[in-house]
Amino acid sequence: MERLSLRDGAARSLRQQIVSGALRSGSLYSIGDIAQQLGTSPTPIREALLELENDGLVELVRNRGFRIREISRADIKEIHAIRVMLEVPAIEALAAMDPVPDLSDAEALCRRCARAAEMNDIIGFLAFDRDFHLALIAKLGNRRLTDTIGTLRDQTRLYGLHNFGEGGLTGSTDEHLALLEAVRRRDPATAGALLRHHLDHVVGDWAGHAVPADLPVT
Template identity: 40%
Template structure:
């Protein structure tokens, strides 16, 4: 084994697992892995040219994110989201996030809000360069970081779970139509209102943003592959 230690091997295994998970997310966004279809770890591993173990571990990571679900003795099924699901998820998010941004506008310190700016700007940059995974990650950090300023960890967990269930819906189609950048820019608009202490304006912006995202989903062709808000 030379100078390799168990720690070195574990670290290499974790890196491979993360790389596979990243590639699978990209395949989900691109529609290469179809909603409702079942994929086995050995078959995917053959495509990657690696052993099945890191692929299985990566798929379990995606299952924890709500993107796939295990199917006994077969593999993993890509999660399907229908219009009724999206309506209900959007309603719950609106009930939580709209009043919370108003509270944050009234109570958060300026430095806490400014800490959100890098993610808001990265959302726009990622949309401009068609980096869909980068867009999703920056979008998640911004929204959950904003909600975190309200001081309720359970609330952040709840919205985080809802976002996982819709995060890949229609994104490729939105990007192809050029609709992703305007949606991304709404995050900077929201941040400006929060910094101005405009609670009513922030609530109105969040209402419009969630409605905008839901209407984009509706135009996304009714197939998961993603927009997040």
């Protein structure tokens, strides 16, 4: 159990550093250095990296360490299209549920996002933002769907955080609140439209440009 906790903790920390840009795409890192930074042995780091490699976030380099995978604008377009196909119908299905599921965990994560935004804590915000969206999807009870969306979200963020400053954090928090309210009042059409808008502009913020106009509309 302790080994599993160490691996999970290392994976979460590495994931946060990757998506925040603290670990840069294309750069090579030493497993020993990362283990020292996190105050653990190399073994849970290696185990965590196997998970992240499977998720398409890192590439293990034999006898040298690991490299953060690079992602292109074409990759962003493909991932965005898949996310829209999966996440928009999922949130619409959630908003159609009767009775409305318990949203207290998502509400708590939304508040944590807001506090992180107020402090301009990008790393904290990213962690709570990811957990917020996945907490909503998890209400559908489809673990594979939740895991797939989580992986796609992380891959999107490999592109960078060029324009995601303080204003972007606050804007995303406002959209979280609106999305929660649409789900709470069982309004699938509004929930789907809000999430589609959220995905379009947030992915553009990651990449430093608007989402390309030639993306398919679903």
